[in-house]
Amino acid sequence: MIVASTALFIGVANLLRVHWGKIRMARPGSAYSVLLIVSLVVTLVVAGLFGPTAYWPMWIFNNIQLPIESSLMAILSVVLIYSAARLLRRRIDLFSVVFTIVVLIILLGSGPIFGIEIPGFHGPDGLRALIMQVPAVAGARGILLGVALGTLATGLRVLMGVDRPYGR
Amino acid sequence: MDEIRCPMCGKPNPADLEECQHCQARLKPLMNTSDWQAEEPPFPESTPQPSDTSGDEASMDEWLSFLRENEEAGDDQGSSGDSTFEWLEDETDDESDKDIWMGPDESDEDLPNWLKEMGTDDLPTEPERVHFPEEEGDQEIELEGEEEPDWLQKIRTRQMEESSVQPETEFGSTAEPGETAGPELGDDLDEELSLIAEFEQDIDTGEYAGEAVPEFEIEQEALPEGMEEEIADELPEPAEDEFPAWMAGVVAGSAAAASLEVDAETEGLPEWLSDLEKSSTLDQEEIVPFGEEGDDLTFDWLQSQVRADQDIPFGDMSEPEGELADIGPVSPFVGDLSDFLEDAELSTLESGDVLEETKGEDLAPADLPHWLEAMRPIDAAAGMYAMGDKDAPVESSGPLAGLQGVLPVEPEIAQLKKPIAYALRLQVSENQQAHADLFEKLVKSEGEPKAIAGRPVLSSQYLFRLIIFVVLLLAIAWPIFTNSQVVPLPGLSPEVLDTSKIIGDLPDNPLVLLAVDYEPGLAGELEAISAVVVDHLMLKGAYLTLVSTTPNGPALAERMIAEISASGGHSYQGIDRYANLGYIPGGVIGLQGFARSPRQVAPYALDPDSTSVWTRPPLDQAQNLAEFDLVAVLSDDPGRAKAWIEQVQPALDDTPMVALISSQAEPLVRPYYHAYPKQVQGMVVGLAGGGSYENAHQDLAARSGVARRYWDAYTLGMLAAAILIGAGGVVNVIAKILETQKQAKAGGKS
Numbered sequence: 001m002i003v004a005s006t007a008l009f010i011g012v013a014n015l016l017r018v019h020w021g022k023i024r025m026a027r028p029g030s031a032y033s034v035l036l037i038v039s040l041v042v043t044l045v046v047a048g049l050f051g052p053t054a055y056w057p058m059w060i061f062n063n064i065q066l067p068i069e070s071s072l073m074a075i076l077s078v079v080l081i082y083s084a085a086r087l088l089r090r091r092i093d094l095f096s097v098v099f100t101i102v103v104l105i106i107l108l109g110s111g112p113i114f115g116i117e118i119p120g121f122h123g124p125d126g127l128r129a130l131i132m133q134v135p136a137v138a139g140a141r142g143i144l145l146g147v148a149l150g151t152l153a154t155g156l157r158v159l160m161g162v163d164r165p166y167g168r
Numbered sequence: 169m170d171e172i173r174c175p176m177c178g179k180p181n182p183a184d185l186e187e188c189q190h191c192q193a194r195l196k197p198l199m200n201t202s203d204w205q206a207e208e209p210p211f212p213e214s215t216p217q218p219s220d221t222s223g224d225e226a227s228m229d230e231w232l233s234f235l236r237e238n239e240e241a242g243d244d245q246g247s248s249g250d251s252t253f254e255w256l257e258d259e260t261d262d263e264s265d266k267d268i269w270m271g272p273d274e275s276d277e278d279l280p281n282w283l284k285e286m287g288t289d290d291l292p293t294e295p296e297r298v299h300f301p302e303e304e305g306d307q308e309i310e311l312e313g314e315e316e317p318d319w320l321q322k323i324r325t326r327q328m329e330e331s332s333v334q335p336e337t338e339f340g341s342t343a344e345p346g347e348t349a350g351p352e353l354g355d356d357l358d359e360e361l362s363l364i365a366e367f368e369q370d371i372d373t374g375e376y377a378g379e380a381v382p383e384f385e386i387e388q389e390a391l392p393e394g395m396e397e398e399i400a401d402e403l404p405e406p407a408e409d410e411f412p413a414w415m416a417g418v419v420a421g422s423a424a425a426a427s428l429e430v431d432a433e434t435e436g437l438p439e440w441l442s443d444l445e446k447s448s449t450l451d452q453e454e455i456v457p458f459g460e461e462g463d464d465l466t467f468d469w470l471q472s473q474v475r476a477d478q479d480i481p482f483g484d485m486s487e488p489e490g491e492l493a494d495i496g497p498v499s500p501f502v503g504d505l506s507d508f509l510e511d512a513e514l515s516t517l518e519s520g521d522v523l524e525e526t527k528g529e530d531l532a533p534a535d536l537p538h539w540l541e542a543m544r545p546i547d548a549a550a551g552m553y554a555m556g557d558k559d560a561p562v563e564s565s566g567p568l569a570g571l572q573g574v575l576p577v578e579p580e581i582a583q584l585k586k587p588i589a590y591a592l593r594l595q596v597s598e599n600q601q602a603h604a605d606l607f608e609k610l611v612k613s614e615g616e617p618k619a620i621a622g623r624p625v626l627s628s629q630y631l632f633r634l635i636i637f638v639v640l641l642l643a644i645a646w647p648i649f650t651n652s653q654v655v656p657l658p659g660l661s662p663e664v665l666d667t668s669k670i671i672g673d674l675p676d677n678p679l680v681l682l683a684v685d686y687e688p689g690l691a692g693e694l695e696a697i698s699a700v701v702v703d704h705l706m707l708k709g710a711y712l713t714l715v716s717t718t719p720n721g722p723a724l725a726e727r728m729i730a731e732i733s734a735s736g737g738h739s740y741q742g743i744d745r746y747a748n749l750g751y752i753p754g755g756v757i758g759l760q761g762f763a764r765s766p767r768q769v770a771p772y773a774l775d776p777d778s779t780s781v782w783t784r785p786p787l788d789q790a791q792n793l794a795e796f797d798l799v800a801v802l803s804d805d806p807g808r809a810k811a812w813i814e815q816v817q818p819a820l821d822d823t824p825m826v827a828l829i830s831s832q833a834e835p836l837v838r839p840y841y842h843a844y845p846k847q848v849q850g851m852v853v854g855l856a857g858g859g860s861y862e863n864a865h866q867d868l869a870a871r872s873g874v875a876r877r878y879w880d881a882y883t884l885g886m887l888a889a890a891i892l893i894g895a896g897g898v899v900n901v902i903a904k905i906l907e908t909q910k911q912a913k914a915g916g917k918s
Contacts, residue, residue, distance in 0.1 A: 001761060001769065004753035008719075053726045053748060053774045061688075061723040069689035081636050081889050085896025086629075089904050100897050107890040110831060111856040111883060115656035124661060136835040140806070 016040065105131060172196075323363050636892050643888040647880035655880045657859035663841055664860045667826045667850030670798065671701065677709040678797035679786055683812055684716045684725040686804040690830055692878070695728060697858040698802050698828050699874040700865065702728065703736040705800075707868075711786045712746035713796070715770060717759060717808060722750045722774055736871050747781040748774040756811045763793055763819040794821040802828045806836035813840050817847050826850035828857075855882050 019033035047057045084103055087096050109121055109128025121127050157163040171180040176193035186196050560573025568574050596604070646652070660668075674680075682702070686694045705712065714725040725748055733740035740746055749770035752758040762769040767782040781787045790796060799820055803809040809829055817825050825847070827837050831854035840847040852861055858875035862868060 001752070001754040001758050004755070004758065008753065051774065051776055052722055052750070054776065058723060058726055058730075061720075062727055065720070065723075066688040066691055066727070069687060070692060073689040077889070078633070078636050078640060081640070081892050082633050082896075084893040085632070085636075086900060088897040089900030092901060092904055100893065104890050104894055107886050107893075110854065110886055111658050111859075111879075112656070113887060114883065117659070132835045133838060137839060140836055 012040070102131060320359065320363070323366060324359070327362060327366050632896065636896075639888050639892060640885060643884035644881045647884060648877070651877070652880045653876055655883045657863040657876065657879055658856045659860065660864045661857065661860050663838075663851035663853065664857050664864065667701065667828075667852050668704075668861060668864050670824045670826055670850050671704050671708065674705075674708050674710065674797050677711060677786070678705075679713070679790055679795070680705055680710040680798045680800060681713045681715065681793060681796045682725070683799070683801045683803070684714055684721045684728065685718050685808040685812070686721075686724065686802060686830070687718065688720055688724060690804040691724060691727075693830050693855055694802055694804055694828070695731065696855050696874045696878050697830075697852050697861075698728060699732050699735070700858055700861045700868050701800065701826075701828055701852060702732045703738075703868050703871065704865065705798075706732065706736055706738040706740060710798070712740070713781075713787065714746060714748040715752060715762070716750070717752050717755060717811070719751055722748055726774075735874075743773055743775045743777070743779050743781065743784075747779075747787060749781070750774045756815055759811050759815040763816045766793055767791070793819050794823055796820075796823055799823055799825045800828060801825065803833060804830040806833040809833050809837045810840075813837070813847050824849040826852070828852045830854060831856075855879065 016037060019036050022033040023030045023037070043057070043060060046060065047054075050056050084100060087100060090096075105121075105128055109126060112122055117123060119126075123129065154163065158165065172183050172185070172195050173180050174188035174191060174193055174195060177188060177191040179188065179190045181188050181190070181195055187194055562572045563569050563574060647655075682705075702712075712729065714722070714729070716722050716725060729740050729746055732738070749766075750773075752762050752769060754761070758769065771780055771782060772778045773781045782790075793799065793816060799812075799816065801809055801812045803812070806829075809827055813825065813827070827841070827848045827850070829837050829851065834851075834853045837848065837851065838853075841849075841851050852858060855875055855878055859879045862873065862875045
């Protein structure tokens with residue numbers, strides 16, 4: 001935990017240094033760096049001065065950070081819909097069609113459509129539940145197993161000195 | 169001198185023997201000549217016999233040239249070795265000659281041998297010069313005159329026959345009788361001078377009229393000053409009538425270094441000798457620096473050389489004959505002319521014929537003896553090895569003597585030629601040129617910027633994105649702003665039922681650990697899910713202990729408690745109702761540590777007093793997580809949800825764990841719910857789960873109702889999204905098919 005806390009502190013310090021360098025070099029987009037540094041300093045001062053759960057820090061969180069991130073998620077939904085619709089324009093093959101059909105099933109099966117539950121489609125034994133509990137979990141666990149094995153192999157290589165990611 | 173050492177075998181012999189008694193080699197030379205004659209092979213058989221006058225004249229030329237070369241060899245021995253003939257250099261460089269005829273003083277090398285001999289004989293400070301060392305018997309010379317060369321004997325004979333009274337030189341009488349070589353040297357000089365006098369007489373009598381008398385200048389010998397004075401003092405003052413006029417001039421000029429006007433007519437000198445005398449006089453009187461001679465150079469050959477260097481054609485030499493005879497100012501080195509300059513003059517005279525025109529004399533070619541021609545094959549070699557350019561200079565000395573144009577020196581080097589201009593234009597045909605121009609245009613066109621075709625303001629893609637935005641906005645915003653709740657909530661699902669039952673079975677004022685691990689972007693979904701559940705817990709009077717493994721979790725927890733408390737009418741404020749333990753760093757490891765010893769990992773709350781909550785009720789009763797009544801995990805990330813389930817749930821013992829998760833985390837969390845024994849005893853998944861929970865607790869939905877407010881918008885939004893994706897996909901497929909067919913038609917036509 002101490003290492004993680006130090007890493008978090010180092011990350012914040014590195015973020016500050018990088019954007020300060022951009023401001024000094026007057027690179028394009030340095031105005032955003034200025035905004036970032038100002039926000040960091042203000043939040044740090046306010047949270048440090050009043051406490052993280054005080055009124056002003058919570059005001060900053062509720063009125064700035066949370067709406068921004070929620071808006072990003074809203075934009076993401078529009079982009080995902082557009083991409084799914086354009087997928088068949090770019091490439092018409094079996095996987096594209098399957099992907100599009102699965103998306104439609106999950107969306108329509110997430111809840112009753114105007115209160116109407118289609119048997120075999122909605123519910124814990126429906127098509128949506130089947131897809132989410134078998135193929136989706138199988139794929140997700142396969143990815144997780146791959147990540148775990150890759151992490152293990154990378155750790156062993158680092159321990160044996162085969163890989164030196166921070167050395168020359 | 170009792171013994172004479174043989175020059176061949178080196179053995180001693182009696183002095184009176186003429187041949188070595190050991191090897192029969194001749195001990196005494198055959199000729200009693202001067203040094204150059206003694207050293208040169210006699211060639212008696214090659215000497216032309218002066219049978220008649222012409223033969224005498226030829227012999228006269230020969231010995232005169234020898235005499236002159238001997239004198240000049242003495243001059244050039246030390247200073248101008250490059251301009252001296254090699255055979256003469258070899259002779260003059262011979263140490264034995266120097267020992268015999270020359271003193272050790274280097275300045276004596278400038279003197280003619282006969283004059284040196286006179287000087288050395290008279291020098292009392294060097295008496296050893298006149299002695300002939302016995303060890304140099306091979307160079308001992310008999311000066312008796314019994315071994316005279318044939319030509320000299322003939323001259324003497326002719327002199328006797330003519331019985332002409334010649335002035336007796338005083339050289340012989342000037343020698344001291346007591347000196348060893350004095351009389352012999354005097355006799356030798358006497359002979360030479362008599363020959364010269366005879367030659368002068370022949371000239372006066374016109375015997376040599378029309379002969380090719382070699383043109384030479386009697387040069388002022390560069391005697392050392394002291395030497396000249398000594399010679400002048402030692403020598404008796406001869407009467408003018410005792411010397412030949414030219415010799416008198418030479419001697420007087422050498423001794424006194426003064427100008428001497430000699431009247432050729434009164435002294436009986438030939439004309440050319442009187443001119444030479446004048447030139448000798450002028451050499452001393454009118455010496456001008458080199459380079460300032462002007463056009464009236466004294467010597468024709470030098471003029472020709474200068475003109476040749478200046479690229480002046482010979483035809484431009486329009487000087488009258490009289491001017492040539494009139495010798496003007498002479499450069500300082502004129503008096504020290506060496507052989508190569510004279511040879512150059514002679515060659516100029518032969519080739520340019522300028523001097524012939526000026527003098528108007530036809531000089532017959534000299535009848536050189538064959539031995540001399542054999543020694544100096546200059547003309548023959550020049551004709552034999554001439555290389556192309558006839559105007560190229562002929563080498564007059566050195567190993568390349570006689571070769572023409574073998575050493576092109578300064579004139580050719582100095583010639584600056586304009587470099588040859590090569591045409592850079594390629595020889596190409598018109599077709600090739602056309603192709604080259606076309607290629608050049610193509611290359612240039614690649615470098616030219618091309619205007620990018622303007623994009624339409626409203627493209628199909630932009631319109632499609634705009635349509636998606638508008639449809640979604642209307643589908644979501646309309647139910648919210650109209651507060652529509654027409655769409656029925658979903659039915660009660662098993663996981664929601666289990667969750668509701670677990671919370672319902674909690675004792676009053678339960679101790680609940682609530683993990684808030686989601687991001688602000690998904691706060692809308694998670695707050696809709698958790699609102700009814702947390703409200704249910706608040707109704708139970710639960711003491712909420714909030715903890716998070718994300719940096720934003722503490723703030724989200726505060727926000728959630730505040731909103732639910734406000735919407736549910738609860739007074740969850742302060743450390744007495746809930747404790748926000750804040751952020752637990754380290755992810756999975758942090759959770760592991762928190763599961764083992766929560767008091768050490770998160771000892772303080774985030775209230776303004778940073779209260780140590782573990783020391784005050786109700787948390788003072790909880791030593792570990794198993795003593796909590798319920799653990800509820802709010803997460804949008806399946807990874808974090810798994811971390812809580814895998815790291816914390818084993819430490820809970822019988823304490824139930826429920827998962828309030830987003831729809832995206834359902835696939836990975838649901839297996840823990842369906843596991844046996846269940847690692848997750850209850851789940852509320854997504855907005856549908858929240859609506860289902862509200863549907864099961866209508867009283868709770870009436871107070872908070874977040875899922876209810878969102879459900880119509882959510883349903884319409886999901887339906888709109890599905891329609892857009894489906895319709896858009898169909899349209900795009902049709903467009904793709906049409907485009908492919910169009911391209912296929914276009915390809916078939918082409």
